[in-house]
Amino acid sequence: MFSELELVFKVLILACLHASVSPDVQVDALYAMKNALKASAGQLMNWYPNQMSPCSFTNVVCDDNNVVQLSLSSMGFSGFLSPKIGDLKTLRTLSLEGNYIIGNIPKEFGNLTSLTMLNLENNRLSGEIPSSLGDLKNLQFLFLSQNNFKGAIPGSLSNLRYLIELRLGSNGLSGQIPEHLFQVSKYNFTGNYLNCGTNFPQPCVSDSDGSSHKPRIATIVGVIGGVLGLLLLVGLLFLVWKGRRKRYKREAFVDVAGDERIEFGQLKRFAWRELQIATDDFSEKNVLGQGGFGKVYKGVLADNTKIAVKRLIDYESPGGGKAFQCEVEMISVAVHRNLLRLIGFCTTQTERLLVYPFMQNLSVAYRLREIKPGEPALDWPTRKRVALSTARGLEYLHEHCNPKIIHRDVKADNVLLDEDFEAVVGDFGLAKLVDVRKINVTTQVRGTMGHIAPEYLSTGKSSEKTDVFGYGIMLLELVTGQRAIDFSRLEEEDDVLLLDHLLWLSCLFATYRVVNQFTFLVKVKKLERETRLYAIVDQNLNEHYNMIEVEMMIRVALLCTQASPEKRPMMSEVVRMLEGEGLAERWEEWQNVEVTRRQEHERLQGRFNWGEDSTYNQDAVELSGGR
Known part of the structure; x- marks a missing residue:
């Protein structure tokens, strides 16, 4: 009662x-x-x-x-x-x-x-x-x-x-x-x-x-004059083009966002017709996916090279040209085996296209949740490799790029798999270059609910630690096979009471959808304490996994999703923990903090008599962050 x-x-x-x-x-x-x-x-x-x-x-x-x-x-x-x-x-x-x-x-x-x-x-x-x-x-x-x-x-x-x-x-x-x-x-x-x-x-x-079709002398004269002027203009442009031809062979660039130039270095400049043929006239049947500002098409070049062509929509509209510039800047700065590389581009007066290598096995999200009947799900060794490869890619963005890069939308949908199931981080449409002298950058909240860190939701400030949070959620996706906000597998009777206690979190943020994410995290913490993590392991694995490795991955995920960004590890630390170095010490430190917090909660529980199930409130407070 x-x-x-x-x-x-x-x-x-x-x-x-x-x-x-x-x-x-x-x-x-x-x-x-x-x-x-x-x-x-x-x-x-x-x-x-x-x-x-x-x-x-x-x-x-x-x-x-x-x-x-x-x-x-x-x-x-x-x-x-x-x-x-x-x-x-x-x-x-x-x-x-x-x-x-x-x-x-x-x-x-x-x-x-x-x-x-x-x-x-x-x-x-x-x-x-x-x-x-x-x-x-x-x-x-x-x-x-x-x-x-x-x-x-x-x-x-x-x-x-x-x-x-x-x-x-x-x-x-x-x-x-x-x-x-x-x-x-x-x-x-x-x-x-x-x-x-x-x-x-x-x-x-x-x-x-257009109802009046009477010929007018002025119109005829204007047309003739226009044709003559056009011929003169074409001739002038030809002379200018001929004079600059050698310089264009030496460098490739495109003007976007006003007078600002983006250099493409040694990237291949594709002809529009070449990409049109490769994608079968940008056929809908070749659509691989859709990003924030365009579609991605599968294509095959004349030499049988398979490519993925990102065709930007409304690049001249607010945000469109900026997205093109952002993606090019990100990829030109970041070159790493676990980051999606740009192999070429195409620019016309009305089009902006980026050309990438085709990722034969599509995305991690697809392999976890959208595989067709008869296709094998990701096995456990592959999931471990994906976790480590993704961590290495993010480590490079955060700690080896100058300026460093915040991805801002780390999730299984944006991690792609090549023919060898090697993971590469892609989709830099929301990425942000960061001055190394600054801790975070104030910006509009963008990204996918369920992967957004609590401090980003409440303050609009992002840092590399917001990527760490999203990465932790992605690790839980690898273990469970579910989306971050899908808690349909929380089947115990006390789950209804758990959600009831967590609803107040909605008051801290602008949307009720955040409740599902934190419910999921609280449930994982509870199962970890009770050594029942097997209850949330993806059933598609058919028990073909190492429970010790599952527990290790979940512990890394919980360390990455701590409410305080300062307490989350750097991605270089995450890489070391996944390789078996330093996790035990970091976990013991985290556990000591948890024990102290739980003891304080029990003291408050005795004072206010909130009932047995209110242990969930403590988890909820921890996940909600400072107020």
Whole structure:
């Protein structure tokens, strides 16, 4: 039976949860959108529901951690539009044209009050155009042509005072056109049953939209002059190119982010056509995965070399060019056998592509959780090699690069496996160069929930110790075969009470998803104390593992995931511990601290009588870090 004090404590917890806990609305809205659109397995692969921020999602552009642009044109979606899109209050551009989307436009679209462009052309949308679109006071471009809309054009569209272009052609609309819409600079109502055209005073298409085809002398002269000017320009460019040809042979560089140049050294400069052929015209069937700013395609060069081509999307948008520059800088600084190497690049006026060697066995996450029937799971010796190889790669980033590099998204998905199952750390899209004179860098919180260190969540400051935390979580992934936030295998009866005691952690952070991560860590600590770690070992190993080695790996993981970043080991220490040197001493030191903490907790428990199960609270406090 709970004491009165505990009852009051729980009421306060619930009040805290009610007042401050809210999931990331943008992530939830985008994930609901992905499901409603029926995205295929190879599409929007990094749109996970457990992300801390949606700003690393493919085809999403952010400004100050708010989603402002969403471009999903011509991706073959056949689902419908989710009403949850209305929660993206900061969205300015929404492009979904060229798909096979069915159903109505949800009335919740009227909540997108920051929207300046809505493009839903060339889909299979039906029903009436919702009057709520008249609430989009900032809308400048509205494109709904080539759908199956019926009924009248809502009069509320007359409220769109900033509208510059309106395209409603090729639908089944009928009735009166609101008079104000004829005052829009460019409009097109053709292919409907509306009161415009030959028998009406107003045309169905504006003059500026191409209805007037009368030849004009000035236009003809302008065209001729333009052609002559173009010929002169081509000749001038040819002379300039010829004069610089030798210098381009000596060095390779590309301009990004203004006037800043990134040197590529001896990397191969691929021709666009070469990569287009290698990837079968960037076919969806060759998509290996999707990162924060682009897709990765499998390809085969003319000499049968297998490659992976990372094609950046919206590189000129906020964040896109920065991601390209960041990844190139990281890889040019970091060259190590356990880091993914860049073998070439391709730049055009509209494209940025990076070329890597093809990793035949894909990612560690794939080999742990997504293997196809008949494919073997990772055996225990391979998992040990992955742990050590990854640690060596991170050690190089942290302690041998100048400036050092923080990866900021260490997880099984970002550790790749070559044909020999040798692990290499990849995906430097969120990486950060760090001045060796500084301890940490203040930044927006990015990464994958379940792998983000508590101090990074609460303060926004990252350091190499945030990578150590993510690495510790990855070790637990190797042992359990599960994602960090998946605690479906916590099957004991007291697990419900455990979660109840840990819910108050949500008050410390901006999302309730963090609870699952800490629940998992507390459970591992509890099983380690009870010498029952076999309960969480991956069943795919079929008991073909060394329990002493499992215990060693979990102990290293627990040392890496301590709440205080100062107490976590450096990656060089982790390498030594995995090689069998220094773990016993470090573990004994940690155990002494744990015993002292537990004794203090028991003293408090006796004073306040919080009940037998409240031992979980002590673990929760330790994991939550300083307050």
